[in-house]
Amino acid sequence: MTSDGTGSGLHARLLAALGPAITSGVHPPGTVLRADELAERYEVSRTVVREAVRVLESMRLVEVRRRVGVTVLPVTEWNVYDPQVITWRLAGADRPRQLRSLTVLRGAVEPVAARLAAERGDAGDGARITEHALGMVATSRGQQLENYLVHDIGFHHAVLRASGNEMFARLGDVVAAVLTGRTEHEVMFSDPRQEAVSLHVRVAEAIREGDGARAESTMRTITEDALSELDILAP
Amino acid sequence: MTSDGTGSGLHARLLAALGPAITSGVHPPGTVLRADELAERYEVSRTVVREAVRVLESMRLVEVRRRVGVTVLPVTEWNVYDPQVITWRLAGADRPRQLRSLTVLRGAVEPVAARLAAERGDAGDGARITEHALGMVATSRGQQLENYLVHDIGFHHAVLRASGNEMFARLGDVVAAVLTGRTEHEVMFSDPRQEAVSLHVRVAEAIREGDGARAESTMRTITEDALSELDILAP
DNA sequence: GGGACATCAAAAAGTCATACTTAAAGAGTG
DNA sequence: CACTCTTTAAGTATGACTTTTTGATGTCCC
Numbered sequence: 001m002t003s004d005g006t007g008s009g010l011h012a013r014l015l016a017a018l019g020p021a022i023t024s025g026v027h028p029p030g031t032v033l034r035a036d037e038l039a040e041r042y043e044v045s046r047t048v049v050r051e052a053v054r055v056l057e058s059m060r061l062v063e064v065r066r067r068v069g070v071t072v073l074p075v076t077e078w079n080v081y082d083p084q085v086i087t088w089r090l091a092g093a094d095r096p097r098q099l100r101s102l103t104v105l106r107g108a109v110e111p112v113a114a115r116l117a118a119e120r121g122d123a124g125d126g127a128r129i130t131e132h133a134l135g136m137v138a139t140s141r142g143q144q145l146e147n148y149l150v151h152d153i154g155f156h157h158a159v160l161r162a163s164g165n166e167m168f169a170r171l172g173d174v175v176a177a178v179l180t181g182r183t184e185h186e187v188m189f190s191d192p193r194q195e196a197v198s199l200h201v202r203v204a205e206a207i208r209e210g211d212g213a214r215a216e217s218t219m220r221t222i223t224e225d226a227l228s229e230l231d232i233l234a235p
Numbered sequence: 236m237t238s239d240g241t242g243s244g245l246h247a248r249l250l251a252a253l254g255p256a257i258t259s260g261v262h263p264p265g266t267v268l269r270a271d272e273l274a275e276r277y278e279v280s281r282t283v284v285r286e287a288v289r290v291l292e293s294m295r296l297v298e299v300r301r302r303v304g305v306t307v308l309p310v311t312e313w314n315v316y317d318p319q320v321i322t323w324r325l326a327g328a329d330r331p332r333q334l335r336s337l338t339v340l341r342g343a344v345e346p347v348a349a350r351l352a353a354e355r356g357d358a359g360d361g362a363r364i365t366e367h368a369l370g371m372v373a374t375s376r377g378q379q380l381e382n383y384l385v386h387d388i389g390f391h392h393a394v395l396r397a398s399g400n401e402m403f404a405r406l407g408d409v410v411a412a413v414l415t416g417r418t419e420h421e422v423m424f425s426d427p428r429q430e431a432v433s434l435h436v437r438v439a440e441a442i443r444e445g446d447g448a449r450a451e452s453t454m455r456t457i458t459e460d461a462l463s464e465l466d467i468l469a470p
Numbered sequence: 471g472g473g474a475c476a477t478c479a480a481a482a483a484g485t486c487a488t489a490c491t492t493a494a495a496g497a498g499t500g
Numbered sequence: 501c502a503c504t505c506t507t508t509a510a511g512t513a514t515g516a517c518t519t520t521t522t523g524a525t526g527t528c529c530c
Contacts, residue, residue, distance in 0.1 A: 010512070054246065082317065112342065165336055301492075303495080
């Protein structure tokens, strides 16, 4: 398996070249690419180009019409929930905007997910969530950011899954990407704030106790903090 | 342009056959399809099959490995935010479950979107939203469900766009699909409830006045009503 | 003369068949 | 148990041909 986005085949490699090129604005909306030209430029067969283009089309990054070619669509058309598109955009130029959009989305979804987890989750869910919250506590001091991140991601993932809602659960990867990005790129030299850690523990408690309202409001504090943190970094 | 999902090319038609077949469980997870077999069954060339399969792969409905074939992935892998996947699932057997997931998602997102619309939206946004709310009022009596639906969709779409958040805005189509489905399939012989209509008007007012808290809580009432409505229909 | 409509040719994607390469699962062997 | 070897199905390349669409050319009628 290829751990990064780049698959094994030529089509996947072409996709990994074209996708970021489009989302980063190298080929701005309205640009028309011709399939033959792409085949020549990237030294692959038309077969390969067609497959990659079909995928871009399904992501609504491009539209392909006969006698015209492959036209890059405006951002408003893009399937911004597609994991690949999210990855490409997070890696590219409008990373800050993307990070903000996703954090706002988290702010809408995670508190509700926490409430549902408290109301509908079973003991196993509560245990998993608590386990990660405690893991965060254990790794919150002494420059163990990597391990802390694992538990942070695990915590949010577990809550989203425990909500029992499929759409929420699928946002786990998005949250993971945001948290990872924060640790990697943004300023986070020091240990995480103890206040943030304790909020996670309190969410876990509320969920275990089945207290939906408290789980929701506490989680809302967490997501609001995440948003303010962004505002401080990029006002 | 093809008004329905079925595109013009053979690959699109094959996709429109395979996608629903997978999401509806005709080919349950774990099923292995061979490309050659598909080409024969649907009487198309391997080129066409490959293009369709590549798209299914990018939706994470299938995984394709050499020497194995095209394997249908478990539901937990599917890109459930992909508009096409949503459409297919709404048209298929697990429509009720899908409708519920989406309605819960609406319940998380729309109230927050309404607050943001009130806090950040401009006069034009307010005007558009109000226009649709009034349109709902005007069409709420006398069996004008079709026109009512147009304004209902327009209202929610306008609020989501006015939120200024790209991710929220992209959920407009999802909401439209849910509302359309409700009108078409579920019991909705009679005129809409006046109470629901007036809630929309009040959200519009709150947004125009920049009252984020009121916009949020009123919208929350709307989405909670939508959820209870589902509970009544499918407990 | 000018606008509306029909016709036509070129361009680029769409489709197909074929030949060949490559990776990997599974059998067979030491 | 590890190693090799065969077989299988996907991956890639290419050439020939079809189809759609657009923009240009041209014609007719007002």
